[in-house]
Amino acid sequence: MTGRSKFEVLKTHSARLWWSLENNSPFISKPSSGMFTEVRLTPPGDARPLVGYYYKFVWEIIEGYFYPSKPPLPKRKTILLNKVPYPDYAEEVILDGQVVGHIFYDLKQRRFRFKPLYFLVEESVKNRHGYYAVVDLPRLSRGFTIKEDSILSSNLPASNRDEYIMLGTANGRYYGIGVRVRSNRIYTLKSWLAKPSSWLDKDPSMLEVVKFNEAALREKEEEAIRFIRSLKEKYNLPVFVSLSGGKDSLVTLHLAIKALGQENVTAIFNNTGLEFEETVAFARKVAEHYGVDFIEADAGDNFWRGLEIMGPPARDYRWCCKVTKFSVLARTLKSAFPGGAISLVGQRKYESSARAMSPRIWRNEWLPSIIAASPIQDWTALDIWLYIFLEKLPVNKLYYVGFDRLGCWLCPATELGEIEIAKKAKPELYRKWENY
CATH class of the missing domain: 3.10.400 (Sulfate adenylyltransferase)
Structure with missing residues (x-):
């Protein structure tokens, strides 16, 4: 940078x-x-x-x-x-x-x-x-x-x-x-x-914490809904939510439906072939729960076929993203939205330095006809979780065993500590890779 x-x-x-x-x-x-x-x-x-x-x-x-x-x-x-x-x-x-x-x-x-x-x-x-x-x-x-x-x-x-x-x-x-x-x-x-300090007296539950923050959460919700409606009014294009199976895209989908109605929102899930089975099932279940059109961009065995040719991916050699994400999504979106569309993504500026510097609305470099935007750009992870509890939204159960972010289980950007947490939950997947 x-x-x-x-x-x-x-x-x-x-x-x-x-x-x-x-x-x-x-x-x-x-x-x-x-x-x-x-x-x-x-x-x-x-x-x-x-x-x-x-x-x-x-x-x-x-x-x-x-x-x-x-x-x-x-x-x-x-x-x-x-x-x-x-x-x-x-x-x-x-x-x-x-x-x-x-x-x-x-x-x-x-x-x-x-x-x-x-x-x-x-x-x-x-x-x-x-x-x-x-x-x-x-x-x-x-x-x-x-x-x-x-x-x-x-x-x-x-x-x-x-x-x-x-x-x-x-x-x-x-x-x-x-x-x-x-x-x-x-x-x-x-x-x-040394500083004067002490343990506090009360021990509130998470539901009580939600109540304390409800007014602030409603303000964030209202701003996000206004933002989504303004996008639709300005560009007058079909709207889809990039559903990952994680908490951020879940909240984005929920807000989009509140803003536009379920009949005006499509959910698109990129199945890279390296997703946890719980994530694939959850994405499908969420789309069914909300009653929205659901498109699955399926990469099939692209990764495993590419592995035989290019070898294991690495942090500075991430060919896997091209064959499991970019090319698959490009074909799917060109077919589903030939005239362009608005893509609502669950991106937040606190996730990385790149996302902190990202604008809230941008053109997709792979698909110039797609206008990408993040209604939750200024939300923190705590905002997201409290809103999920407030609205009683379904949650991918992998979060409860220690996952902070969900995605490809074999991502080369994953830290070793994260892999150790994942191996406790899904040991059979990592045995497959270790035996490669």
């Missing part, structure tokens, strides 16, 4: 999130009254709720770090996750309006780990939970190595166990996180000044 790094772009377009200290609830818009705080998330701040089996999975990672003690933090009904830059898959864990740590996939150890942060570290050190060290130093600084004779009390991981150590100065002014190095020394990775 010319002149600006991807992170700089995402920082400029980062979402904002507020938290009510009275209700212990996230707010997607700034509350007009009451006590609240703005949560400082790592850009782009595209937080989402922790749901289903994945809730249990994440909590087990946290428990594994503190074992045999119990984690010194409340197990709330409403916990959020936010993806953060790491060598591989990683997410911030947000609870009671605070980032309490990161879960991440360790490429070296090939396992998911937990890195405690901020108030959770302070609570753990004060109450002697987990791996900790209280040090006889006036302050902590990033990059400083703490010698063994400066450690007043501690519970350090075994020398063969690579875990983070929570740090605190004896004067209670500084806290940090570090790792064990030679001769029982601790290398400080991060440090900060």
Whole structure:
């Protein structure tokens, strides 16, 4: 990206999130009254709720770090996750309006780990939970190595166990996180000044969180409906929704039907031949549920035939998109909409730097007669999820086992941590690839 790094772009377009200290609830818009705080998330701040089996999975990672003690933090009904830059898959864990740590996939150890942060570290050190060290130093600084004779009390991981150590100065002014190095020394990775904080009193359900945010969600809904109607009025072309089987295109379809009526909307699903069977079934079920015309652009075995000629795809060698998506969709759309059409897509600017810089309306470079537009360009993942709960929309069940995005199960852009999550849910698919 010319002149600006991807992170700089995402920082400029980062979402904002507020938290009510009275209700212990996230707010997607700034509350007009009451006590609240703005949560400082790592850009782009595209937080989402922790749901289903994945809730249990994440909590087990946290428990594994503190074992045999119990984690010194409340197990709330409403916990959020936010993806953060790491060598591989990683997410911030947000609870009671605070980032309490990161879960991440360790490429070296090939396992998911937990890195405690901020108030959770302070609570753990004060109450002697987990791996900790209280040090006889006036302050902590990033990059400083703490010698063994400066450690007043501690519970350090075994020398063969690579875990983070929570740090605190004896004067209670500084806290940090570090790792064990030679001769029982601790290398400080991060440090900060102690801040007044506490766990909150209430524990609202996700449905209560939806009620707190209903007015803001209705405003977003109304704006999206106006946008869709204005597109139809301006271009006077048939409208279709690019249905992927995921949450964003689901909400886009729902909004399109509210704006134009089911008889004026077509759903098009690109079956790449590498979709999870749950996704294919869900896309068909959604179209039937809404009673809209449904077109399936089916790539068949294009990928597997191409594999024999071109070999495995890679992040910088993604020939697979051309043979399973672009060419298949181009043929289908030219046949279905020879005079052009409006394509409503579930694209959001918080998903990537490229999408953050994308206009809300654009011409499809492969099909100039197709006008693409995103009614939910300014929605966050939390907006999407709360709206799904508000409208009681059906959801692809793969989200509940830890999937954040749905698409080709063999996508070369997938991180190893995401593959590990997928392998737990669909081991037979990955055995097929590993045996290739």
